[in-house]
Amino acid sequence: MRYHLLIITLVGAIFLAACGNATSEPVAENTEPTSDTTAEAATAEPTELPAEEEVPTEDPTEAPTTEPTEEPTAEPVVEVRTFQIVPEETEASYDVQEQFLEQDLPVRAIGLTNVVEGEFQFTTGDELSGEVSRMTVDLSTLTSDSDRRDQAIRDRWLESNTYPLAEFVSTEVQNMPESYTEGEEVTFTLVGDMTIRDVTQPVTFEVRGTLEGDTVTGTATTFILMEDFGFEPPAIAGVLTVEDGVDITVNFTAVEVSDTQE
Structure with a gap:
């Protein structure tokens, strides 16, 4: 009985061993994808690439516009020009009214001289101005x-042999034109002091003048009373009387001089 049990046990062990060997061989793995896998791969949605990050760009700086600049207007050149009177081309005169008792109408007495010296200045530029530094007759x-x-004027009336010089010095120029073109005549008023016989009185000259190149020509006129300068009008009893009023005229020519010639 024990013998039969041993044989059965042995046979069973052999059987189990045979089964074990049969199942130990690996089954070849089917590496081909199944249709489900293929379909799944085909229908898989494409992976979205990450969106590119936008790099902020700066707005281009607008170049500042340059306003056109106006060119500065050239300033007129201011120039002081000095002129000296030319005696040979200048004449000073007096004009008085004489009344001879035997005549019905007065007579004009006119005296002349070209012994005249002097100088004056013009300042040219935006405006014209001028002055007479001095003038002597x-x-x-x-x-x-x-x-x-x-002879009577020299000895008794004016006493010009004793007081030979009449001098005028300007103090102010009035009524100068606002603009001036060379070659055109200008008119203005010259205010100053005149000295005759050591007596000084204010006098006003009305002046007309023309500047052409380096030469000025013109006329200056004024009116004075003899008594203002300390002498009586000439009179000869029963023969002659003279009105107390003298028209003075200076017709002048002056040329420009440089600083070294003054």
Whole structure:
């Protein structure tokens, strides 16, 4: 009995061993994808690439616009020009009214001289201005159409042999034109002091003048009373009387001089 049990046990062990060997061989793995896998791969949605991050860009800086600049207007050149009177081309005169008792109408007595010296300045630029630094006239050289009159003026009336010079010095220029073109005549008023026989009085000259190149020509006129300068009008009892009023005229020519010539 024990013998039969042993044989059965042995047979069973062999059987189990045979079964074990049969199942120990690996089954070849089917590496081909199944249709489900293929379909799944085909229908898989594409992976979205990450969106590119936008790099902020700066707005281009707008170049500042440059306003057109106006060119500065050239300033007029201011120039001070000095002129000296040319005696040979200048004449100073007096004009008075004489009344001879035997005549119904007065007579004009005119005395002339070209012994005149002086200088003046013009300032040119935006505006024209001027002044007479000085002007002197030798009264002792005045001559008229009567030697007798001339001698009486020198010795008794004007006493120009003792006080030969009349001098004018300007203090102010009035009524100058706002603009000036060379070659055009201008008119203005010259205010100053005149000295005759050591007596100084204010006098106003009305002036007309023309500047052409380096030469100025013109006329200056004024009116004075003899008594203002300390002398009586000439008179000869029963023969002659003279009105107390003198028209003075200076017709002048002056040329420009440089600083080294002054």
